[in-house]
Structures are given as structure tokens and as C-alpha cells.
Amino acid sequence: MYQLIIANKNYSSWSLRVWLLMQQIKIPFSERLITFEQGNSREKFSRISPTGLLPCLIDEDTLIWDSLAIVEYLAEAFPEIWPTNKLVRAWARSATCEMHSSLQFFNSKSLSCATQVELKHLPEKSREDIIRVDRLWQEGLKSLAAPSWQAKILLL
Numbered sequence: 292m293y294q295l296i297i298a299n300k301n302y303s304s305w306s307l308r309v310w311l312l313m314q315q316i317k318i319p320f321s322e323r324l325i326t327f328e329q330g331n332s333r334e335k336f337s338r339i340s341p342t343g344l345l346p347c348l349i350d351e352d353t354l355i356w357d358s359l360a361i362v363e364y365l366a367e368a369f370p371e372i373w374p375t376n377k378l379v380r381a382w383a384r385s386a387t388c389e390m391h392s393s394l395q396f397f398n399s400k401s402l403s404c405a406t407q408v409e410l411k412h413l414p415e416k417s418r419e420d421i422i423r424v425d426r427l428w429q430e431g432l433k434s435l436a437a438p439s440w441q442a443k444i445l446l447l
């Protein structure tokens with residue numbers, strides 16, 4: 292069985308992303324939580340992760356690090372992770388990679404997923420990221436609800 296090693300799901304959206312996917316696809320796995328250390332967690336996480344960052348996935352004697360690498364590794368065994376339609380898959384991959392490589396506001400370790408936080412100051416870049424992710428998710432949801440994904444995708 293897979294073992295998913297994660298940090299706190301509230302403060303580590305990277306951990307939450309993989310955990311949510313595995314729950315959603317109903318992939319059997321055991322979960323190992325390593326809590327954040329006050330100040331610097333990297334030393335603690337480095338005992339498992341080559342980058343000192345979590346999440347990591349263990350599949351027997353294979354260790355996979357970085358959330359997107361974990362998704363791609365799992366997709367080899369669970370092809371339903373990505374849409375079968377080539378166009379839809381292209382959109383899904385683009386959206387996923389954008390979330391992964393850009394949108395720093397959501398990738399910051401200070402982001403709390405479960406708690407409502409009132410920010411005193413929102414930097415312009417963060418504001419742009421929020422507007423962008425809203426647009427991206429709306430597009431995805433609208434397309435999912437549409438009778439023909441394909442037609443919608445072509446219009447994007």
C-alpha cells in the first residue's frame with residue numbers, strides 16, 4: 292500500500308492537494324503526518340525528503356517527492372486521474388501546472404486553508420493571483436457542467 296507523508300493539511304496546501312486527489316480517486320494509502328517545526332522544518336523533513344519538503348509518497352522501495360511528480364506517478368497506475376479526452380487533458384494539465392509553478396499566493400507556506408484570515412495588506416501580486424485562480428476554477432467548473440467539454444475548451 293502507498294504511504295503518503297505529509298505536513299499539516301491546513302498549512303501545507305501542497306500536502307492537501309495530493310491527499311485530496313488520493314481520497315477522491317479512492318486510492319488506498321496510509322497517511323503519515325510530520326508536523327511543522329517552529330522556525331525551520333526542513334531539517335526534520337530531510338530525514339525523509341531529499342528536498343526537505345513534503346509531501347512525499349512511498350511505494351514499496353520507491354520514494355517520490357514533489358506533489359506534481361506524485362500525481363504523475365499515481366496517474367500511471369490510475370489513469371482516471373487525468374481526463375481521457377486529449378483537449379480536456381491539455382486544459383487540466385495547463386491548469387495544474389499553472390497552480391504548481393505560479394500563483395505564489397496559494398503556494399506560500401503561510402496560507403491557512405481552513406481558517407478565515409483577514410489580511411491587513413494584500414500585495415498587488417497576491418491580488419492578481421486570487422483573481423487568476425478564481426477565473427481558472429470558474430472556467431474549469433463551467434466547462435465541466437457544459438454538455439460538451441470539447442466545444443468549451445476550444446473557446447477558451
Ligand SMILES: N[C@@H](CCC(=O)N[C@@H](CS)C(=O)NCC(=O)O)C(=O)O
Nearest residue numbers: 303305332333344345346357358400
Ligand atoms: N514544489 C513542492 C513544494 C513542497 C513544499 O513547499 N512543502 C512545504 C509544505 S507547504 C514544506 O515542506 N515546507 C518546509 C519548510 O519550508 O520548512 C511540491 O509540490 O511538493
